[in-house]
Amino acid sequence: MTNPIRPTDDAARALAQQLMRDARSAALGTVTSEGCPLVTRVAFGLSPAGHPISLISSLAQHSQILRNNPACSLLVGDPGPKGDPLTHPRISLVGRATFIDRQSPAHPHLAAHYLRSHPKAKLYIDFSDFSFVQFALDLGYLNGGFGKAFHLNPADLIPPSAPQ
Secondary structure, rough: OOOOEEOOOOEOOOOOOOOHOOOEEEEEEEEEOOOOEEEEEEOOEOOOOOOOEEEEOOOOHHHHHHHHOOEEEEEOOOOOOOOOHHHHOEEEEEEEEEOOOOOHHHHHHHHHHHHHHHHHHHHHHOOOOOEEEEEEEEEEEEEEEEEEEEOHHHHHOOOOOOOO
């Protein structure tokens, strides 16, 4: 049997970055203290530096889990309105979550940036239980459709033009 993983190329990098730019939500996978997996839908965006972020409530179970165990994964890419959902591209991102303190100097800048792509978040972005989470990526698994699988590293996922 041949290896189903193709060599990572510029087209795979571009598709992965496009999926992340276009996404407004993602499936977040966490592991509870009992070792059970939990998957939930969260808002998804990119920081000005191109890193995945979310705005989540401390009341949400996944928020509490991430504070105890920051290891997580995100599934990004929605199936299109027609056809087999498995033919549509998606990327699984693996990494660690870091909460951004609401009092940090970066918070207002991040909030303004986030609201440009998530304007409805204005309704709750200032609630005291909501905070930003940034995801430091370790790797990505891109499925561009049948027969189009790639492994990507963090440098493949963050555009070189994005400020670090």
